[in-house]
Amino acid sequence: MFRYISRRIIMMIPVLLGVVFVIFTILYFSPGDPARTILGVTATEQEVQMLSEELGLNDPYGVQLFRYLKDLLRGDMGRSYKNNKSVSAEILQRFPTTLLLATLSILFAAVIAIVAGIISAIKQYSVFDNIVTGFSLLGISIPNFWLGLMLIILVSLHWRLLPASGFYGPRYWILPLITNGVGYMAGIMRITRSSMLEVIRQDYIRTARAKGQREIVVILKHALRNAIIPIITLIGLQFGRALGGAVLIETVFAIPGLGKYLVDSISAKDIPVIQGGVLFLAFLFGVVNLCVDILYGFFDPRISSQYRRKKEKAVKMHAKQAN
Amino acid sequence: MDEKILEIENLAVEYRTDDGVVKAVNGLDLTLEKGGTLGLVGETGAGKTTTALSIMRLLPDPQGVITSGSIKFAGQDILSLSKGELRKMRGQHISMVFQDPMTSLNPILTVGDQIAEAIRLHEKISRAEAAVRAQSMLERVGIPPNRYSEYPHQFSGGMKQRVVIAIALACNPQLLIADEPTTALDVTIQAQVLALMNKLKNDFETSMIIITHDLGVVAEMCDRVAILYCGEIVEYGSLEDIFDHPEHPYTKGLFSSIPDLDTRASRLTPIPGLAPDPSRLPKGCKFANRCSMKRPECVKTDPPVVNLDDLHRVKCLLAQGKDAEQHATLG
Numbered sequence: 001m002f003r004y005i006s007r008r009i010i011m012m013i014p015v016l017l018g019v020v021f022v023i024f025t026i027l028y029f030s031p032g033d034p035a036r037t038i039l040g041v042t043a044t045e046q047e048v049q050m051l052s053e054e055l056g057l058n059d060p061y062g063v064q065l066f067r068y069l070k071d072l073l074r075g076d077m078g079r080s081y082k083n084n085k086s087v088s089a090e091i092l093q094r095f096p097t098t099l100l101l102a103t104l105s106i107l108f109a110a111v112i113a114i115v116a117g118i119i120s121a122i123k124q125y126s127v128f129d130n131i132v133t134g135f136s137l138l139g140i141s142i143p144n145f146w147l148g149l150m151l152i153i154l155v156s157l158h159w160r161l162l163p164a165s166g167f168y169g170p171r172y173w174i175l176p177l178i179t180n181g182v183g184y185m186a187g188i189m190r191i192t193r194s195s196m197l198e199v200i201r202q203d204y205i206r207t208a209r210a211k212g213q214r215e216i217v218v219i220l221k222h223a224l225r226n227a228i229i230p231i232i233t234l235i236g237l238q239f240g241r242a243l244g245g246a247v248l249i250e251t252v253f254a255i256p257g258l259g260k261y262l263v264d265s266i267s268a269k270d271i272p273v274i275q276g277g278v279l280f281l282a283f284l285f286g287v288v289n290l291c292v293d294i295l296y297g298f299f300d301p302r303i304s305s306q307y308r309r310k311k312e313k314a315v316k317m318h319a320k321q322a323n
Numbered sequence: 324m325d326e327k328i329l330e331i332e333n334l335a336v337e338y339r340t341d342d343g344v345v346k347a348v349n350g351l352d353l354t355l356e357k358g359g360t361l362g363l364v365g366e367t368g369a370g371k372t373t374t375a376l377s378i379m380r381l382l383p384d385p386q387g388v389i390t391s392g393s394i395k396f397a398g399q400d401i402l403s404l405s406k407g408e409l410r411k412m413r414g415q416h417i418s419m420v421f422q423d424p425m426t427s428l429n430p431i432l433t434v435g436d437q438i439a440e441a442i443r444l445h446e447k448i449s450r451a452e453a454a455v456r457a458q459s460m461l462e463r464v465g466i467p468p469n470r471y472s473e474y475p476h477q478f479s480g481g482m483k484q485r486v487v488i489a490i491a492l493a494c495n496p497q498l499l500i501a502d503e504p505t506t507a508l509d510v511t512i513q514a515q516v517l518a519l520m521n522k523l524k525n526d527f528e529t530s531m532i533i534i535t536h537d538l539g540v541v542a543e544m545c546d547r548v549a550i551l552y553c554g555e556i557v558e559y560g561s562l563e564d565i566f567d568h569p570e571h572p573y574t575k576g577l578f579s580s581i582p583d584l585d586t587r588a589s590r591l592t593p594i595p596g597l598a599p600d601p602s603r604l605p606k607g608c609k610f611a612n613r614c615s616m617k618r619p620e621c622v623k624t625d626p627p628v629v630n631l632d633d634l635h636r637v638k639c640l641l642a643q644g645k646d647a648e649q650h651a652t653l654g
Contacts, residue, residue, distance in 0.1 A: 203426040209381055210421075211441040211490065212414035215406075225431050300431055301474045 001304065005294060012286045019282040020072065020275075024065055027271050037269050038081045068275070077276035082268050087276035090261065095280075097167055098257040101249075102242035104177045109184035110235055117192025121200060122219065132189055139186025145248040148179040152252070165254035176253045180246050184238045191234050195227040202226070228299050236292035240285045327395075328498055328530045329355040329378070334392035336373050336382065336554070343602040347373040348554040351392070352628075355498075355547070360524065360531040362541035362562075364577070365551030368598060371534040372422070373554070375500045378532075379419050380409050397497065415445040418491035420501040424484035424508070428475040434486045435461070435471030441493040460489040463526075464519060481512035488520065495527055502534045517543055538581060542566065547634075550574050553598060553609040560635035570637040572614045608640065616641060 035051040036043070052058050056067065071078065077087035120132040155175060156164035166172050199205065200223050208222045209215075245259020258277070265273035297304035336348040348370040355361050363371045376382045377389055380401060394401040396417065404412065421427040429437060438457035442448070448456070458468035464485040475483055484504065491499055504520065505513040521544060524531055533544050541548055541562070548565040550558040550573065558571040569575050576594040596613040599605055605612070607622040614621065621640055629642040 203421055203423060204429040206381060207421060207427045207437075207487070207490070208429065208440075210379055210413055210419045212410040212412070212444050213440070214410065222429050222432075226429070301433075302430060302476050 001294075001297060004297070005290070008290050008293065012283075012290070015286060016279065016282060019279055020069065021065070023275055023278045024068060025061075027275060028061055028064065032269060034081060034269070034271055072279075077279070078272035080265070080273050081270045082265075082273075087272050090273070091258065091276060091280050094256060094258045094261055097255060098243060098245045098259065101167070101173070101176055101180065101246065101255065101257060102239060104173060105180035105246075106184060106235060106239050106242060108177055109181040109238075110188055113185040113188035114192050114231065117189045118196055118219065118224065120189070121193045121196035124197060129193075132193065136186040136189040136193075139182045139189075142182065144179050144183050144246075145252050147182060148175070148249055148252040151175050151179060167253070167255040167257075176246075176249050176255060179252070180242070180249050184235075184242070187234055187238065188231065191230050192227070195230045196223060199223045199227040225299055229296060232292055232295050232299070236288050236295075240288040243284045243288065244281045326357040327354050328357045328359075328397055329353070329532075330393075330395040331374075331378070332393045332395075334374070334377060334394060335390045336370070336377055337388050337390050338373075338383070338386045339388060340386060345602045346554060346604055347387075347601060348377065349604070351551075351554065351556055353549060353556065353559075355530055355532065357497075358528060358530055359547055360533065360545045361547045361549060362545035363532060363534045363549050363551055364536060364538065364541055366536055366598060368601065369551040370554035371551055372502055374551075375419060375502050375532065375534055378498075378500060379413060379417060380404070381413075381419075411445070414441050414491075414496070415494045416496055417498045417500065418494070418496040420484075420487050420491045420499065420504050422503040422506060424480055424487050427487050428483055430475055433472045433474055434478065435473075438486065438490050438493050441490050445494045457489075457493070460493050461486070463492075463523070464489045465515075481508050481516065484508060484512075484516055485519065488516070488523070492523055492527060492529070496529060498532070499524070499529045500532045500534070503536070504533070505537065505540060506535070513540075520544070538566075538577065550577070553601065553604060555609065555638060557610065557638045558636070560631075564631075564635040568635070570631065570635070570642050571610075571639050572616050572641070573610050576613075576615075 033048065033052070034057060035048045035055065039048055039051060056064060059067075068078070075088055077091070079086055080090065116132050120126075120129040123129055152164045152175065155161050162174055163172050164175070167176070200219070204226075205218060205222055208218045213222070243258075245257045245262065247259035247263050249255065250257040250260040258280075262273070262277040262281075264270075265277065331351060331353040334348055334351040334353075335346070338345040338347055351370070351374060353361070353374075363374065365371050373382070373387070376387070378394055378396070378401065382389070389402060392402075396412070401409075401412070428434065432440075435454065435457050438460050439450070439453040442456050443450070443453045446453075454471070458471050461468050461471060466482060466485055466489075470477075475486070478486065484507070488504070491501075501520065505516055508516060517540060520531070523529070531544070533540065535541060546562055548560060548562055549556045550565065550571065552573050558565065558569065558574045560568075565574060566578075569578060573594070576592075579592040580594060582591060594613055599609060599612065605622065607620075607624055608614070608626050611617050611621040618640065624640075626638050626640045627643065628636050628638045630636045631642065
């Protein structure tokens, strides 16, 4: 397993290099002059030329790419064209907020959705099942910015229960968390229900019952562990996306997160921020996927034993050679 | 031999689906003596598995419903047991080996854990003791105990079936129901599994119900045979009764549709047609539309069960009068 993990981490390096290459190239060849953008329309041609020279924008493509990679190795993602602040510092400053919101939303969504999905699968076509199915349809269809606005109007303005904006403490977390979580919840519910429905019809569930096992153990030990692979796959994808920042929700609730920072940088054509941000997201996605893959191995021995078998083979080969 | 371990009376089971009510078992009577082995024979859809699942009370919920009848296990009415009592019964007193060993084991638990789980459910012993017991069960079914912590996907089909049998016998049940235990296995492995089951049956003194459509398996294993058709027992008797003196046209048809080593037939004689749709069963004899000896009255009335002797009974109009004849000749 350790070999597997370390190999997966090493495999992330070419992926990230590829991302750097693609995003750098696209932005390099995109129309517009960064120096002109920084200085604005009132600057003279000479001033623009001088700034271009200073930023190294006149160097050939290869030189610029190499310089960017070299800086990147030192953890330097350059400085924002807009306010000259360090991109990596800005990202790291905003990331905890985004991480907190993402983790809370996913946890909130997953716990409720998995429990509801299981019950709904066991009691298929019951009233509860219909409510869950209806809710997940609604949850997927409702745009989350609308839900956010409605919650603000109702809970903050009308009932005056919770603050409408900011992200300073648990009381501030609740509304963004619900707004963000409902969509995730709907998806997890659907996949839990369908995955469980498939598994509880399997023969080995009947075998477990025939042993005289209690129903709750049959469901949690025998069924859920078999049904969990698609569920963690979806949660992983959602979590990766959530780490990229929820732009709409950050806008609605005025949360200083990553998403808004990145989107603003795109509209301002702030190239170092775009590059740094996209690279950071790619890195996060890679980490989340790695965690999901490790979890697969943990839940399904058929996956982890592939690596064990390879290892055994290698050991045998080694022994042969030694002889 | 006289003590009855299982008595089924007038059992009727329905599956209530969106497409209608499927009558899977219709008025089935069956008894099994302690230590006996009963073969339930019939084609696909005859209600063999449904009967077995009814005994285990494992019919698919909520579709499968027992509409009438009684099932008594060692004198106790299974149909009136509470959920807790049922759990105690399953695995401990009555065990079942399911049809397809490939899918009967949980793919994410080690085979040892799956055997130990069955033991620990019914006996108050520690995890370690259960593991030791499970290892000895593995050994009994011919699997090296050091494969305890391997997963089902590391086993072949025949070995998986052995594991399933080990799970079923782990708590020394009084009754073992084997639902087509050899159908999914290839022929050489079939023989091994059957021999194993016979041996274990003797070791553990277990009564057994074997569900099969393989008459060879019946001949090898059973001392009583019940032929099922459309959820009814059309003929019941000792192994000799059924194999040497089959009375029901369906039983005769079954025997003439298997190859015989002595007479080299170029073609086998199949039973023509298909079994009737169980959601629309005919009024009279359910086999009438395929029967080569059909009479006009067969489609009108449901044939009565005729007792040919103490054991041998047939549900056929043609057999009517034979009991009288026999009694006459005997008398």
